[in-house]
Amino acid sequence: MSASKLIPALLLLGSLIFSACEKVEYDSRNRFRGTWNVEEYSHRLPMPSYYQSRITLEEFNEENIIIENFYDAGLDVKAMVIGSKMFIPYQQTGIFEILDGYGGYSENMISMSYVVRINISEEQSITDTLEAYFTKRY
Numbered sequence: 001m002s003a004s005k006l007i008p009a010l011l012l013l014g015s016l017i018f019s020a021c022e023k024v025e026y027d028s029r030n031r032f033r034g035t036w037n038v039e040e041y042s043h044r045l046p047m048p049s050y051y052q053s054r055i056t057l058e059e060f061n062e063e064n065i066i067i068e069n070f071y072d073a074g075l076d077v078k079a080m081v082i083g084s085k086m087f088i089p090y091q092q093t094g095i096f097e098i099l100d101g102y103g104g105y106s107e108n109m110i111s112m113s114y115v116v117r118i119n120i121s122e123e124q125s126i127t128d129t130l131e132a133y134f135t136k137r138y
């Protein structure tokens with residue numbers, strides 16, 4: 001092989017070797033992404049609630065997910081994902097305050113615990129402690 005053909009071939013081979021060694025990043029948030037059937041238990045109500053929620057990835061933050069229809073109240077709540085765990089920091093949307101929450105993913109299921117306060121007026125609020133089980137729909 002002539003030198004004029006050998007140099008491009010070596011460059012191509014070198015780029016293939018280096019690209020094969022490139023570290024592939026796995027986004028642990030992907031396991032949370034999807035549409036979920038939710039079974040939610042309130043410490044205030046005698047019967048569970050059943051509804052659907054969707055989880056998407058926050059576009060400009062590599063740690064956060066967005067839980068849509070949180071608390072079956074049409075709320076979009078942010079949660080931080082670390083591995084298979086999620087943490088919900090304090091957030092307020094309208095009359096709803098999400099005081100805190102945490103959860104984890106295992107085998108196409110998410111289990112979560114969280115506390116929600118509903119501010120009915122300046123003088124009156126209701127605090128609800130909940131446990132929810134998200135089962136992957138698709």
